[in-house]
Amino acid sequence: MSAPTTTPTVAAPAPRRLSRTEKRAGDAKTKLSSPWASAIAIALAVLWTIPTFGLLVTSFRPELNIRRTGWWTYFSNPGLTLDNYKEALYGGTSNFSDYFVNSLVITIPAVVIPITLALLAAYAFAWIDFRGRDLLFVAVFALQIVPIQITMIPLLSIYVDWGLAGSFWTVWLSHSIFGLPLAIFLLHNFMKDIPRSLVEAARVDGAGHVKIFFQVLLPLLVPAIAAFAIFQFLWVWNDLLVALTFGSAQNVAPLTVRLAELSGTRGSEWYLLSAGAFIAMVVPLVVFLSLQRYFVRGLLAGGVKG
């Protein structure tokens, strides 16, 4: 996702599950069935896959081959090596293993903290009546459109004043803040869908808000939490702007910062760049592919962030 950003609302019509017979009946319905249609679809699929595939092949080729020939000549210049990855991970100049740790250390709290805070806030907006609730919720909702760029100069000077600049703390805090409006909005939408009777029943039994939140709502919200967690995870792991502004020092910078830097200073050393790019991509790809279902659900509920 691209970086990341946010439109309000927009729930696209929810997908409907079709029964098998319905599916078969509808088969020819909307399809533009012609050889041209298939050709276009295949061409698009190839066009979308080739760029990544080419770099992946390259990352396993010996350095000399990469410099002299294109990856499509792989079969006439075979050669498979993990040296590029070794060099990228542990080589003195790139040292991606350290940056990988930084990415992990940045991402985990930056996902856990905003989700927790947003869950609590979303609960209050959905299930506690208080004066000014709707107004406050609209205000939080509206904050989604604020480009994070507009906050960065003042935030940085505050962090410098506090003596925290360039540490993990400011990166966590910033990511948590920037993730909150979307998180509150998304989780509130999911939370409002829970039947009122469930909450009422718990209340009659004498449960307080905290108990209702943990025992009644939380278990039902797991899919929603998963959906937002994936967003926030991809957004934080793949982020460049926040990391570059608040945590570009070597002992804090994540993979994206290092990769962008290498692309600028050693832009023609493809053995390093190709391996580095895949080291940075492997975690989000695994998360994404294994949890795709939740991601799509979040997307359709209006979860796009920037």
Place this chain on the structure above:
Amino acid sequence: MDWLLNADTNGEKFLVMLAAVGLFVVVMGAVLVAVDRPRWVPQWLVVLGFIGPAVLMLVFGLVYPGLRTAYESFFDRNGENFIGFDNYVRVFTQDEFQIVLRNTAIWVLLVPVAATFIGLVYAVLVDRTRFEAAAKALIFLPMAISMVGASIIWKFIYEYKPDQPGVNQIGLANQVLVWLGLEPYQFVITAPWNTFFLIVVMIWIQAGFAMTVLSAAIKAIPDDIIEAARLDGVGGVRMFRYVTIPVIRPALVVVVTTIAITTLKVFDIVRTMTGGQFSTSVVANEFYTQAFTRFNFGLGASMAVLLFVLVIPIVVYNIRQMRLSEDIR
């Protein structure tokens, strides 16, 4: 306790992380325990416990800095002297910023239209085919990749080697040119077309988003509408044009505006591929350059405000369209 601020080894880093998460859990736990006394605690205190932390962070991290930036955009590079609208005048009149504004306009127009078009065509083509899930995953995958990663992938496609005997192209795009009997071309460097080659990267990323949302919209079209159209003898391309498109129009508007907003704020691609050189900069990248590499805080602030102002009409349009489509229903 220096490691809390300057963690150098991996062990220290994980330790700081655990400390942070632990601290957070303890603080939030204390807040919740404090408000979990339904009979003793007044309602407002409970509300404060639930939304207080989030609201506090939003005010600290979004509202205050936003207003502060708007204020600072009227000051000079060090934030000392009030200079009125001079920063904005500069942005709109100086030649170098004219290019930035022009590029931003091209990005915001081209990316949403192209990505939505491709996503829509693809969603229709693979809808209800045997390979639907796999075919969608292929287009979808770029969304999981960072824009930095995507930029590297495409930079490699565009890689240029001088046209000399014995030198092979290693970038696919230039190899295709050579196969076609043309001269290799400096895709990333040659202005003004290089902007379009950077835009390709963003389209490549965003098409998956468009496809996912539009595919869901297409699947939600009521069967009776399609049946009725079929009885009237409508099919194929005409079905697409006169039935599918009008029915999914609200979803289309949402996709286009969402991508437009995302595109407006994108800086990673320009930063990674050209660093804003060769006349490729956009407002979001220029903001970073002015504020954090040239340290012209006033000008940087005005760029950020400009971004915000540019987003507003798109959002307003989006909300308007949603209202309209609700009225029709």
